[in-house]
Amino acid sequence: MQVLLLMYQDEKAIQKLPREEFGRIHGAFVAYVDALKKAGVLLANQGLGPTAKARTVREATVLDGPFAETKEQLAGYFLLDVPDMEAALAWAKRHPTLAHGAVEVRPVWT
Amino acid sequence: MARASYGKLVAFLAARTRDVAAAEDALAEAFASALAEWPARGIPRTPEAWLLTVARRKLIDAGRRRQTSDEAAPTLALLTDELVDAAEGDAAIPDERLRLMFACAHPAIDESVRAPLILQTVLGFDAATIASAFLVAPAAMGQRLVRAKSRIRQAGIPFRVPEREELAERLDAVLEAIYAVFTEGWADPAGTQARTRDLAEEGIWLGRLAASLLPNEPEALGLLALMLHADARREARRGAQGEFVPLATQDPARWNAALIDEAEELLLSASRMARPGRFQLEAAVQSAHAARRTSGRTDWAAIVQLYDALLGMTRSVVVAINRAVALAELRGPGEGLAALDRLQDDARLAQYQPYWAARAALLARAGDAAGAAEAYQRAIGLESDPAVRAFLQNELLHLA
Numbered sequence: 001m002q003v004l005l006l007m008y009q010d011e012k013a014i015q016k017l018p019r020e021e022f023g024r025i026h027g028a029f030v031a032y033v034d035a036l037k038k039a040g041v042l043l044a045n046q047g048l049g050p051t052a053k054a055r056t057v058r059e060a061t062v063l064d065g066p067f068a069e070t071k072e073q074l075a076g077y078f079l080l081d082v083p084d085m086e087a088a089l090a091w092a093k094r095h096p097t098l099a100h101g102a103v104e105v106r107p108v109w110t
Numbered sequence: 111m112a113r114a115s116y117g118k119l120v121a122f123l124a125a126r127t128r129d130v131a132a133a134e135d136a137l138a139e140a141f142a143s144a145l146a147e148w149p150a151r152g153i154p155r156t157p158e159a160w161l162l163t164v165a166r167r168k169l170i171d172a173g174r175r176r177q178t179s180d181e182a183a184p185t186l187a188l189l190t191d192e193l194v195d196a197a198e199g200d201a202a203i204p205d206e207r208l209r210l211m212f213a214c215a216h217p218a219i220d221e222s223v224r225a226p227l228i229l230q231t232v233l234g235f236d237a238a239t240i241a242s243a244f245l246v247a248p249a250a251m252g253q254r255l256v257r258a259k260s261r262i263r264q265a266g267i268p269f270r271v272p273e274r275e276e277l278a279e280r281l282d283a284v285l286e287a288i289y290a291v292f293t294e295g296w297a298d299p300a301g302t303q304a305r306t307r308d309l310a311e312e313g314i315w316l317g318r319l320a321a322s323l324l325p326n327e328p329e330a331l332g333l334l335a336l337m338l339h340a341d342a343r344r345e346a347r348r349g350a351q352g353e354f355v356p357l358a359t360q361d362p363a364r365w366n367a368a369l370i371d372e373a374e375e376l377l378l379s380a381s382r383m384a385r386p387g388r389f390q391l392e393a394a395v396q397s398a399h400a401a402r403r404t405s406g407r408t409d410w411a412a413i414v415q416l417y418d419a420l421l422g423m424t425r426s427v428v429v430a431i432n433r434a435v436a437l438a439e440l441r442g443p444g445e446g447l448a449a450l451d452r453l454q455d456d457a458r459l460a461q462y463q464p465y466w467a468a469r470a471a472l473l474a475r476a477g478d479a480a481g482a483a484e485a486y487q488r489a490i491g492l493e494s495d496p497a498v499r500a501f502l503q504n505e506l507l508h509l510a
Contacts, residue, residue: 039461
């Protein structure tokens with residue numbers, strides 16, 4: 001099955017992180033992507049630009065900003081191909097975002 | 111009282127009706143009645159018998175509502191007689207938690223649900239708490255538990271301690287479920303995640319229960335010794351800033367001496383019974399590490415021997431990895447790496463962090479910085495504990 005891991009984190013808190021800490025998070029992400037690839041489960045992944053650059057369209061009106069104002073913003077996604085939800089959760093559990101945010105796991109209709 | 115009583119009362123009721131869910135419901139209502147009545151009227155002389163009497167009434171009511179009384183009537187009548195004996199004669203309620211645990215870890219119950227089922231029936235954990243501990247969605251865990259309980263009823267799984275010839279094998283399933291409870295909590299020594307904070311303690315509590323109910327089963331003692339040894343190092347596994355401290359650099363002065371002593375005594379009693387087993391061997395490995403506390407050194411030759419025996423018994427790839435690390439300490443990283451290489455066809459290793467962490471450390475010691483860097487990268491990507499991840503990243507950074 002295909003699942004989408006959606007990573008949520010507090011944009012402002014991430015921007016304020018010390019350089020060294022940021023470097024460590026980046027390193028953890030690189031390693032995580034590497035592990036996903038080597039295990040043969042990664043289909044696609046992208047990070048998203050800041051919500052300040054987001055536009056939301058609602059009833060044909062274009063609004064500034066993201067779809068919803070929340071403490072944590074959608075920061076990126078990982079599309080995985082895994083045997084079942086259990087396997088998806090096992091990968092989500094290792095997601096580096098969990099150190100400072102949350103990961104939503106959603107099955108994808110295929 | 112509630113904690114020790116809960117499992118005992120569930121076991122007593124369920125062993126007679128075979129309906130774990132109904133026993134739990136009835137008991138929950140009985141505890142609710144106790145909360146309402148005891149503060150006003152005072153605690154009854156025999157609280158457990160009082161709870162059982164109320165729970166039995168609820169069971170009968172529930173049976174009538176379901177109109178399945180034909181089937182249940184004889185057992186409920188029997189229950190009444192026994193209860194009257196217990197309540198009037200001041201006889202202690204028999205402790206049947208062991209039977210309950212054997213039912214929960216029966217071969218007909220799916221292996222993945224055995225530990226959760228024991229947590230729920232013996233300790234009274236709710237499905238949501240168990241689900242978050244095992245990282246499963248609450249609704250899914252709830253369903254699994256309900257299914258397992260109806261399986262106990264429908265498949266007629268007996269509430270009994272197996273006879274001698276099948277005891278060893280069946281006991282293993284019970285002990286494994288208890289160990290699974292412990293290891294879920296052990297992964298998070300700092301207790302930063304509320305979901306796993308208490309599970310190591312719950313596992314030890316269950317281990318003590320099993321060891322006290324089966325004092326002549328060396329593996330029950332071995333499991334308890336194993337968990338106590340591991341728990342003795344809980345504090346020492348984290349530094350002042352919460353950083354991960356591996357076993358080799360832990361300060362033995364920070365190990366809990368009382369727990370180690372207790373574990374050693376258990377292991378000694380177990381070994382006198384001259385029936386070795388997996389948990390005793392694992393506890394013996396822990397014991398060899400703990401010896402550094404007094405001798406100042408680690409006897410790697412003894413540890414490799416213990417892992418050889420374990421490997422012969424379990425054929426587990428996890429044991430093989432640990433053995434390779436011990437072998438490297440004894441005969442150098444080359445031999446350890448050769449032992450790891452022999453495992454590399456196992457597909458499960460692609461997702462098994464300890465293999466990559468072990469490989470990285472041995473490659474680094476053998477002077478292969480590039481190979482070590484690649485292996486560290488894999489280990490970091492597969493790790494879920496931020497403290498261990500930071501430790502591995504630091505090792506990667508400091509490769510020559």
